[in-house]
Amino acid sequence: MILIYPYREDGFYAGQPVELFPDAETGKYNIPPYATDKPPEKNGSGMWRPWYDREKQEWIEKADQKYKDSLKGPxxxxxxxxxxxxxxxxxxxxxxxxxxxxxxxxxxxxxxxxxxxxxxxx
CATH class of the missing domain: 1.20.5 (Single alpha-helices involved in coiled-coils or other helix-helix interfaces)
Structure with missing residues (x-):
């Protein structure tokens, strides 16, 4: 079993990792489209608004300071x-x-x- 990290069609993280089990016949993991086995982290730290770049196969931080401030409580x-x-x-x-x-x-x-x-x- 591995964890995969789904993302939406627009590339933004869907919010929760999903358990993926190997194929019973081949023993290989078939990662579905719009998912990756790479966690949405940068330098080992979580991200505010992770976006997956399919070409580079890496997560990119898309949160600007305004977005971060909007998440803070009063x-x-x-x-x-x-x-x-x-x-x-x-x-x-x-x-x-x-x-x-x-x-x-x-x-x-x-x-x-x-x-x-x-x-x-x-």
């Missing part, structure tokens, strides 16, 4: 600590903006008071 929601860090950062930005506004208003008030002290002329 990202874990941020933890409570991460949420508090984000809120803290947003609060610090708001505080800095408020401080800048206070400083610019203080300068405007000082300029207006100076104008008034000099007799109201600009």
């Amino acid at each position: 990202a874990d929601p941020p933890s409570a600590v991460d949420q508090l860090k984000a809120q803290s950062a947003a609060t610090m930005v708001q505080l800095a903006e408020a401080q800048n506004l206070i400083e610019s208003q203080a300068k405007m008030i000082a300029d207006l008071l100076m104008m008034l002290a000099e007799g109201g002329e600009a």
Whole structure:
């Protein structure tokens, strides 16, 4: 018994190996069309989207990064600590903006008071 690896007409792996037994009369294995005895691996590692090249008789990886990313599940929601860090950062930005506004208003008030002290002329 050997394992064979079926692929569809378009060359992509069909998904599960199949057991193949030798012919009772000849003792030889008759691998059907659209199957190979080579596992869908590259350098001993599995593949994301194996495609069989019949001419070269080898599996080729057809998954691009977009395809790989599409198989990943949604990202874990941020933890409570991460949420508090984000809120803290947003609060610090708001505080800095408020401080800048206070400083610019203080300068405007000082300029207006100076104008008034000099007799109201600009």
